[in-house]
Amino acid sequence: MCGPDGATVKGYGEDICQGPCHDERNGSFSDDIEEVALAGHENATVKEDDADLDEAIRGRHEQLRNELHFLHQRDLRVSPCEDEVGIGVGRPGASYILRLRARRLLFEQTESWDESASALLKTASEGPTTVLNKALLEKINTICPFASATAILDTGCGVAQVLGSLLGTYGVSLPVETRLVAADLSPGMISVVDARREAEVSAGNSIWNRVETAIWDAQNLAAVGVPDETFSHITAGLVLFMVERPQDVLLETHRVLCDGGLFGMTSFRSVQWMDLVGEALNAIKPGSDLPPIPAAWASTQSIARQLEDAGFRDVTAEEVKTYYEFEDPEPMTRFNVANIPSVKMVTAEFSADEVEKAIQWMLQWLAERFSSGKGKLEGIAIVATARK
Numbered sequence: 001m002c003g004p005d006g007a008t009v010k011g012y013g014e015d016i017c018q019g020p021c022h023d024e025r026n027g028s029f030s031d032d033i034e035e036v037a038l039a040g041h042e043n044a045t046v047k048e049d050d051a052d053l054d055e056a057i058r059g060r061h062e063q064l065r066n067e068l069h070f071l072h073q074r075d076l077r078v079s080p081c082e083d084e085v086g087i088g089v090g091r092p093g094a095s096y097i098l099r100l101r102a103r104r105l106l107f108e109q110t111e112s113w114d115e116s117a118s119a120l121l122k123t124a125s126e127g128p129t130t131v132l133n134k135a136l137l138e139k140i141n142t143i144c145p146f147a148s149a150t151a152i153l154d155t156g157c158g159v160a161q162v163l164g165s166l167l168g169t170y171g172v173s174l175p176v177e178t179r180l181v182a183a184d185l186s187p188g189m190i191s192v193v194d195a196r197r198e199a200e201v202s203a204g205n206s207i208w209n210r211v212e213t214a215i216w217d218a219q220n221l222a223a224v225g226v227p228d229e230t231f232s233h234i235t236a237g238l239v240l241f242m243v244e245r246p247q248d249v250l251l252e253t254h255r256v257l258c259d260g261g262l263f264g265m266t267s268f269r270s271v272q273w274m275d276l277v278g279e280a281l282n283a284i285k286p287g288s289d290l291p292p293i294p295a296a297w298a299s300t301q302s303i304a305r306q307l308e309d310a311g312f313r314d315v316t317a318e319e320v321k322t323y324y325e326f327e328d329p330e331p332m333t334r335f336n337v338a339n340i341p342s343v344k345m346v347t348a349e350f351s352a353d354e355v356e357k358a359i360q361w362m363l364q365w366l367a368e369r370f371s372s373g374k375g376k377l378e379g380i381a382i383v384a385t386a387r388k
Contacts, residue, residue, distance in 0.1 A: 128273075128322040132381045133165040133237060135320045136264050139385055140233065143316075144262035146170040150232040151179035155218045155253065156239030158184060160193045163211070163235070171207045181231075183216035190215050219248040221256055229258045236265040240306075241297035250310035257388040263312065264385045267297040272377040273324045277336055277343055280361040284354050288346050303384050312386030320383050323376040329366040333359055 140146070146166065154163035160182045167180075174180075182193050190213045200208035216224050218239065234253050240246045253263055274290060281288040296302050300317035307315045326332040337343055337359055347355050369375065 128324045128379050129161055129238065130165070131322045132266055132320060132383070133162050134169070135381075136162065136235065136237065136266050136383050137166050137169060139316070139383055140235070140262055140264040141170060143314075143385055144233065144387070145173075146233065147173040147175070148232065149174060149178045150258070151181070151230060152233045152235070153181045153183060153231045153256070154235050154237075155183055155216070155249070156185070156236055156243070157182040157193065158186075158189050158237070160196060160211075162237040164196070166235070167205070167207055167211075174207070178210075179212070179231075180210050181212045181214060183214040183218070185215065185217050187215055219243060219245045219252065221252045226256050228255055229261075230256045232258045232261045234261070234263045236263070238266055238268070240265060240303075241267055241293050246297065247306065247310065250306060250312075254311045254388055259388055261388050262385060263307075263388070264383070265303075267303060267382045267384070268293055269298045269319060269380040269382055271379045273332075273336060273379070274340075276362055276365060276377065277340075277358075280358040280365070281343075281346055281350075283361050284358045285350060288349070290342055290346060298382075300382055300384070303382055307384060307386040312388060314387040315384065316386075317382060317384040320381045322379045322381050324379065325376040327374050329363060329370065329373060329375070333362045333366070 137146075146152070147170075152163070152166070154160060154166075157163060163180065163182050167174075182190070184190055184193075193211075193213050197208045197211050197213070214224070216226070218236070234257055236249070236253070240249060243249055257263055271293070278290040281290070296306060300319060304315045304317045307317075324332065337347065337355065347358075350358070366375065367373075
């Protein structure tokens with residue numbers, strides 16, 4: 001170790017509306033409830049006593065604003081009910097609709113990550129995150145060498161992009177007793193990591209035998225019994241801006257990090273390849289907005305402030321350029337549309353023909369700028385570290 005230096009919305013069913021709504025059971029979202037609300041059901045109301053959901057809504061202030069804008073653009077009408085969330089949306093029924101759409105986001109995002117897990121395995125060895133992960137690990141190793149690690153957690157691990165890079169570069173320097181944990185909320189992602197571990201071991205990379213996998217919610221590690229001061233190093237690659245309660249992730253990370261241990265994370269300030277997708281979707285179906293990266297996680301100053309507020313010290317945050325390079329734009333374009341969960345949630349409302357039109361729109365845009373077919377799109381990422 002380094003030195004000292006599914007929430008449930010109350011009242012679903014008859015308590016919420018007098019129309020043909022169904023109860024939510026075992027975390028399944030009732031489409032009928034939202035449809036009644038969006039149709040402007042006169043009697044629709046919602047109980048405002050779910051603290052967990054209130055917190056989740058506030059925690060994703062900007063994304064929920066964007067969701068409401070999404071509704072406005074489609075000229076949808078909602079039933080009159082007081083906005084008690086307090087985010088200043090200034091529209092009757094906003095609280096109700098935001099709550100329903102927040103629930104939908106919770107369920108759809110987890111399911112979408114599960115569905116995309118196998119395809120996203122390729123991002124472990126190619127694509128823009130490889131450079132970003134290398135920069136993150138170099139920064140961590142400079143401050144708190146992995147040779148001193150007692151236990152390492154890759155939280156929100158996805159297909160273990162960060163941990164895999166760590167093992168490939170620093171595995172030989174890890175003490176034999178160092179514990180290695182890859183944890184994610186998505187069972188699909190963990191299944192892919194398990195399969196990857198088997199493949200790596202079969203290929204002769206025996207260090208993968210030491211990798212433990214776990215289905216953990218980074219927002220509440222206490223729920224699965226992770227003790228205080230368990231890990232000397234914790235990484236979170238492109239996680240904080242994707243979760244419902246990012247500050248809870250930081251607080252839990254701080255709790256389970258050993259005294260003097262180091263946390264390293266990445267985020268994005270701007271992503272040209274995602275901007276391109278968003279422009280194409282809007283060109284084909286106006287108002288089809290991708291959720292933006294929340295401002296809290298899109299600048300070095302704000303990220304540093306978030307880390308300090310969670311109790312971390314010796315905080316560093318710097319921008320790193322990364323590129324999505326391609327020899328042929330079509331495979332990249334089709335991969336992004338088919339496998340990025342935030343894109344899939346938007347294109348779920350598209351017909352197959354509309355999806356194809358959006359793809360062709362992007363290919364035309366790329367052809368106009370990269371006549372040879374070969375090119376790269378830029379992303380500005382943020383690498384941050386902090387010590388407990």
